[in-house]
Amino acid sequence: xxxxxxxxxxxxxxxxxxxxxxxxxxxxxxxxxxxxxxxxxxxxxxxxxxxxxxxxxxxxxxxxxxxxxxxxxxxxxxxxxxxxxxxxxxxxxxxxxxxxxxxxxxxxxxxxxxxxxxxxxxxxxxxxxxxxxxxxxxxxxxxxxxxxxxxxxxxxxxxxxxxxxxxxxxxxxxxxxxxxxxxxxxxxxxxxxxxxxxxxxxxxxxxxxxxxxxxxxxxxxxxxxxxxxxxxxxxxxxxxxxxxxxxxxxxxxxxxxxxxxxxxxxxxxxxxxxxxxxxxxxxxxxxxxxxxxxxxxxxxxxxxxxxxxxxxxxxxxxxxxxxxxxxxxxxxxxxxxxxxxxxxxxxxxxxxxxxxxxxxxxxxxxxxxxxxxxxxxxxxxxxxxxxxxxxxxxxxxxxxxxxxxxxxxxxxxxxxxxxxxxx
Amino acid sequence: xxxxxxxxxxxxxxxxxxxxxxxxxxxxxxxxxxxxxxxxxxxxxxxxxxxxxxxxxxxxxxxxxxxxxxxxxxxxxxxxxxxxxxxxxxxxxxxxxxxxxxxxxxxxxxxxxxxxxxxxxxxxxxxxxxxxxxxxxxxxxxxxxxxxxxxxxxxxxxxxxxxxxxxxxxxxxxxxxxxxxxxxxxxxxxxxxxxxxxxxxxxxxxxxxxxxxxxxxxxxxxxxxxxxxxxxxxxxxxxxxxxxxxxxxxx
Ligand SMILES: Nc1ncnc2c1ncn2[C@@H]1O[C@H](COP(=O)(O)OP(=O)(O)O)[C@@H](O)[C@H]1O
Ligand SMILES: [Mg+2]
Numbered sequence: 001x002x003x004x005x006x007x008x009x010x011x012x013x014x015x016x017x018x019x020x021x022x023x024x025x026x027x028x029x030x031x032x033x034x035x036x037x038x039x040x041x042x043x044x045x046x047x048x049x050x051x052x053x054x055x056x057x058x059x060x061x062x063x064x065x066x067x068x069x070x071x072x073x074x075x076x077x078x079x080x081x082x083x084x085x086x087x088x089x090x091x092x093x094x095x096x097x098x099x100x101x102x103x104x105x106x107x108x109x110x111x112x113x114x115x116x117x118x119x120x121x122x123x124x125x126x127x128x129x130x131x132x133x134x135x136x137x138x139x140x141x142x143x144x145x146x147x148x149x150x151x152x153x154x155x156x157x158x159x160x161x162x163x164x165x166x167x168x169x170x171x172x173x174x175x176x177x178x179x180x181x182x183x184x185x186x187x188x189x190x191x192x193x194x195x196x197x198x199x200x201x202x203x204x205x206x207x208x209x210x211x212x213x214x215x216x217x218x219x220x221x222x223x224x225x226x227x228x229x230x231x232x233x234x235x236x237x238x239x240x241x242x243x244x245x246x247x248x249x250x251x252x253x254x255x256x257x258x259x260x261x262x263x264x265x266x267x268x269x270x271x272x273x274x275x276x277x278x279x280x281x282x283x284x285x286x287x288x289x290x291x292x293x294x295x296x297x298x299x300x301x302x303x304x305x306x307x308x309x310x311x312x313x314x315x316x317x318x319x320x321x322x323x324x325x326x327x328x329x330x331x332x333x334x335x336x337x338x339x340x341x342x343x344x345x346x347x348x349x350x351x352x353x354x355x356x357x358x359x360x361x362x363x364x365x366x367x368x369x370x371x372x373x374x375x376x377x378x379x380x381x382x383x384x385x386x387x388x389x390x391x392x393x394x395x396x397x398x399x400x401x402x403x404x405x406x407x408x409x410x411x412x413x414x415x416x417x418x419x420x421x422x423x
Numbered sequence: 424x425x426x427x428x429x430x431x432x433x434x435x436x437x438x439x440x441x442x443x444x445x446x447x448x449x450x451x452x453x454x455x456x457x458x459x460x461x462x463x464x465x466x467x468x469x470x471x472x473x474x475x476x477x478x479x480x481x482x483x484x485x486x487x488x489x490x491x492x493x494x495x496x497x498x499x500x501x502x503x504x505x506x507x508x509x510x511x512x513x514x515x516x517x518x519x520x521x522x523x524x525x526x527x528x529x530x531x532x533x534x535x536x537x538x539x540x541x542x543x544x545x546x547x548x549x550x551x552x553x554x555x556x557x558x559x560x561x562x563x564x565x566x567x568x569x570x571x572x573x574x575x576x577x578x579x580x581x582x583x584x585x586x587x588x589x590x591x592x593x594x595x596x597x598x599x600x601x602x603x604x605x606x607x608x609x610x611x612x613x614x615x616x617x618x619x620x621x622x623x624x625x626x627x628x629x630x631x632x633x634x635x636x637x638x639x640x641x642x643x644x645x646x647x648x649x650x651x652x653x654x655x656x657x658x659x660x661x662x663x664x665x666x667x668x669x670x671x672x673x674x
Contacts, residue, residue, distance in 0.1 A: 282536055289535040290525045297511050297522040304509035307471060308523045308589060309497035419517040419554055419566035 009059035013052045020048045086416060093367065104273055108266045116262070116269050118381060120337055123272035124330045126373040127279045129357040130366060131326030134283060136355065137363035138292065139319030140299035141191070142199040144351055145206025148186075149179040149324035151346035153331020155213060158226040158341055168232035172332045179328025180321045187320035191313055206351055213343045225342025229335050231264055232271055272333050279326050280366055286322065288417065295319055356394065360401060424449045424484055424625060425470075425501070425593055431478035432465050439465045441649040442479070445627075447593065452619055452626045454640040456633075458669075462649040463629045464506055467595055470627075471503045472496040483593070498526065500592035504582045504599060506629075512571025516562060516581055519570050520553035523585045549588075556584040560614065576607040583614065593625045594618065600632045608635060615639055637661070645669075 025048060027038045039045075058065065108116045128150060135143045156175035160166040166174070190201050213220050220226065231238070286292050294315045297305045306312060335341050357376050361368030380390050427445040431438065440462040447453045455463050469476040472493035481489040488496050497503075511519050534542040557563045560580040565573060570581060579599060586594055596615070600608045616639055618624050630636045636643060636657070643660045645652040653663045660666055 285536050285538070286532075289532075290521070291532065291535075293514070293518060293522045294525055296514060300511045300513055301509050303473070304505070304511065305522070306493045307497055307503055307505075307509075308585065309494050309502075309526060310522075311492075311494045416515045416567065417518060417521065417550075418515075419550065419557070 005060055005062070009056045009062075012059045013056035016052045016055045017048065020051060024048055086418075097367075101277065105270075108269050113262050113265050116265050117337075118378065120265070120269045120272045120333075122374055122377045123269070123276045124334050124337070125354065125357065125377050126276045126370055127272075127326055127330040127333070128354045129361065129369045129373045130276075130279050130283055131323045131330070132354050133358050133361075133363070133366070133369050134286070134295075134319050134326075135323035136358050137365070137369075138287065138299075139295045139316055141316060141319065142195065143202045143320070143323070144199050144348070144355065145202035145204070145209075146323070146327060146354055147346045147348070147351040148206040148209035149183055149327035150331040150334070150350065151209055151213060151343075152179040152182050152324075153328030154335040154341050154345070155220065155226075155331075156328070157332045157335045158229050159219070161230055162226055162228070168230065168332070168336050172329065175332035176325050176328035179331065180325035183321040183324025184317065187317045187324075188313075191316045191320060203348065203351075206348060210343050210346050213346070221342075223342060223344075225340055225344070227340040229339050229341065231339070232268065232336055234267060268333075268337050272337075275329060275333060279329065280370075283322075283326075284366065291315070291318055356398060359398070425627075426482045427466070427470065427479070428482070429479040430466065430469055430476050430481065430489075432462070432469055432474060433477045439649050440469070440476075440646075443644075443646055443649070443651050444479075445644055445654075447625050447627055449625055450619060450623065451641045452615065452628060452639055454628045454630055454636045454643045455646065456630065456636060456643060457646040457652070460648075461646045463646060464597055465649075466646075467503060467597055467627075467629065470496075470595065471501065497589070500590070501595070502586040502589050502591040502593075503595035504579075504586060504597055506597040506601070508575075508578045508582050510570040510573075510578055510581060510585075512569065514570060515567050516570050516573070517550070517553050517557065517566045519581060519585050520556060520588050521549055523588045524549040524552065526589070552588050556588050559587075560584045561610075576603050579603065579607075579611070580614070583618075587618070587622065587624075591624055593627065595627045597629045598631060599628070600630055600635050608632060611635070612639055 024044055025040050027040055029036050029038050104119075108119070111119070128146070132143065132146045135141050135146070153175040156178045157166075157168065157171040160171050160174065161168075186205055190198060190205070193201055214222055216222070294305070294310055295318075297308075298310060298312060298315050302312060305315075334345070338345070353376060357372045358369060360376065361370070361372035376394075425445075425447040427443065430440055430443045430445075432440040443462070443466055445453070445455070445466070455466065457463055465474065468474045469489065470481055472488070472491050472495070475490040479489065480487055483496075483499060483501055486499070488499065488501070511522060514522070554563070554566070557566055560583065562573075562577060562581060562584070565577060570578065573581060579602070583594075583596070583599065599615070600611055603611060612635055615626055615628070619626060628636070628640065640657055642655065643657055644654040645660060645663075645666050647669050652669055653660060653666050655663070
């Protein structure tokens with residue numbers, strides 16, 4: 001056993017060296033037109049060897065280390081508490097949510113412009129994560145191309161406004177419905193696949209959409225993107241300094257207040273807030289409806305569900321489509337917030353981040369997803385100095401999470417429908 | 424109402440079901456018996472659309488259904504239970520019954536999201552139907568428990584109730600008495616008879632418990648190693664020499 005561990009550890013260390021030495025240990029230096037290979041400085045070399053030693057030691061004592069990690073869940077004070085009864089839990093949850101909502105409503109008026117802008121982004125991620133949660137958490141479909149529907153929503157608004165001058169409020173439902181349509185059409189062939197295959201194919205679809213947007217230069221402007229996307233208006237009132245569209249009035253003139261850039265930012269934030277709340281409420285409702293139960297039933301026992309007449313394709317497709325719908329929603333808001341979009345905004349990394357939010361939050365749980373969205377979007381902003389290591393920290397957090405609390409921060413506890421005693 | 428003609432099912436080199444025929448009339452309880460591995464469950468799997476039979480025909484109410492997708496067959500009113508109980512174990516007992524009624528609740532999404540009176544009325548009706556069947560199988564006290572926490576016999580009854588709320592025409596039960604104690608078997612016995620008498624469903628039943636089979640079946644089909652061995656009334660089967668040799672003799 002020990003000998004085997006030693007052999008394995010030695011092997012891992014050598015592999016580490018073989019991989020990292022050529023990559024980090026040499027530098028290409030260009031002198032004039034010729035390129036020369038130079039050894040890296042001693043610091044890097046020491047680093048490479050230190051890494052190999054760390055890998056060696058870790059592999060040598062892996063059993064002990066992982067055994068120690070395995071004890072981590074026991075340190076979690078909440079682990080063994082019996083769950084609250086449903087009624088009490090619902091009360092606590094609704095009180096908390098109401099407080100959060102009230103806070104969120106008034107907060108932008110005291111916060112800085114940058115903070116409100118960031119909060120709008122958080123709300124967009126909350127919408128995205130709640131939508132993806134339907135697909136991954138509730139219906140159990142691993143979708144790695146979710147960002148495609150986000151892109152469809154954003155580009156629908158950008159193109160509609162560019163070519164037809166359609167305003168935000170009309171584009172919002174259109175963008176969401178178009179994204180849903182995409183979900184329906186893409187989902188139909190894809191949902192026959194299971195598990196890993198589904199993940200790979202959705203990943204592919206996500207990339208295809210992005211590459212299409214990149215290459216249909218005539219329509220989408222390709223990598224240059226689309227700019228000049230209008231801001232939302234409030235009953236025909238614009239938030240810019242000058243009115244751009246004929247027939248509109250301007251917000252600050254109507255109310256006789258001085259123009260301030262913050263108005264627009266706060267207005268967008270409030271729109272995002274309202275839409276995020278609507279998203280959360282609608283999905284909450286769906287979970288208690290027959291579709292929601294069908295998602296869960298199919299996830300729990302597919303054979304039994306089919307034997308009761310549930311069509312796998314129809315049920316899974318409904319989740320996929322509804323998820324896409326909310327991504328389209330979020331995309332429209334995003335386009336309006338940025339004023340400019342390009343395929344750059346819809347890379348695979350976005351799908352990965354949204355998925356990470358869902359997994360961190362606890363699959364299927366809304367409260368968890370909201371908290372995780374806040375954490376994942378804001379923490380990197382707070383720790384800008386570490387931004388180079390963002391992905392590293394992200395990965396480490398995911399691994400720790402899987403060991404410590406695989407069910408997510410706040411695992412889902414669904415609201416059960418209760419049968420009241422008769423009479 | 425149901426006619427199975429020369430049904431065959433081959434798995435690679437194994438002919439698990441070989442030319443089995445079977446018919447079920449309205450208001451009838453038909454049993455399939457045979458030793459383990461005889462191919463009984465496979466016949467059920469073909470009838471319920473889980474397998475596409477390699478030969479033969481299955482006609483239900485004048486419609487050929489062999490090879491149709493499982494969920495469509497179930498919607499025609501041909502619903503089954505499983506040899507190894509398959510409940511949605513993380514859902515509550517009453518939710519198990521609600522899932523099964525998705526077609527009665529087939530309203531559009533919007534009316535559900537807006538919680539319209541029409542939607543609420545439908546949901547109340549399906550809760551009532553669930554409550555009725557829970558009472559019928561004696562599980563009312565368990566309604567809000569997780570289905571996975573029920574005792575084995577209760578799970579078996581819940582599975583039958585879950586079929587019944589879909590309002591089937593023909594119920595297929597795969598070894599419903601397996602694992603039940605004698606008292607529970609007796610209750611089951613009465614339940615199955617009442618399904619036929621009071622709710623007008625026909626029943627096809629796979630069962631090893633001979634006393635149950637002989638008691639409640641109108642007709643019995645015996646299969647052995649995938650092939651039909653005999654069929655007839657319980658009395659005829661009891662007296663059939665082949666059956667005694669192949670099956671009852673062993674037991
Ligand atoms: N999916 C399958 N693939 C291969 N062989 C199967 C499959 N299902 C059943 N069989 C075989 O068919 C035969 C009949 O099985 P089954 O119908 O379960 O018998 P019974 O229900 O009468 O005990 C067995 O030999 C079994 O191994
Ligand atoms: Mg069997």
